[in-house]
Amino acid sequence: MESTRGRRSGAERDAIxxxxxxxxxxxxxxxxxxxxxxxxPALLFDLPEPVHRTLLASGTLLATVLFVVRTVSVLVRLGRGSGSQPSQPGRTKPDS
Structure with a gap:
């Protein structure tokens, strides 16, 4: 998303x-x-305490890491621009 002198249009701000x-x-x-x-499973079943704690900690850690990775990957894709999109809706190649 290029803009003039660092200012973004309303449409660019909305897209972001x-x-x-x-x-x-x-x-x-x-x-x-x-x-x-x-x-x-730790929340639904009566499991031994070490297994219960391990599942909760693992789930929390994986969910946190996934949240950060997913958010960053989408925002990095935004920063690269949308150069891979066709120039006209419904078209797969610029010369079609």
Whole structure:
């Protein structure tokens, strides 16, 4: 997203806001799924205390790491621009 003298247009600011929201929402959703999958058995079943603590800690750690990685990867993709998109909607090649 290039702009004149460092100023962004309203459309560019809106696009960035939407992209940040998407990054945070998708990261939160993926983290919740991973946390539930890893820690779910500890919350549903009566497991020995060391297993219970290990599953909860592992789920928390994996969910946190996934949240950060997902958020950063989406925002880095935003920073690179959208040069891979076709020039016209519905077209797969610029010469089609």
């Amino acid at each position: 806001t939407v992209e940040i929201g998407y990054a945070l929402f998708s990261a939160a959703f993926a983290s919740a799924v991973v946390f539930g999958a890893v820690s779910g």
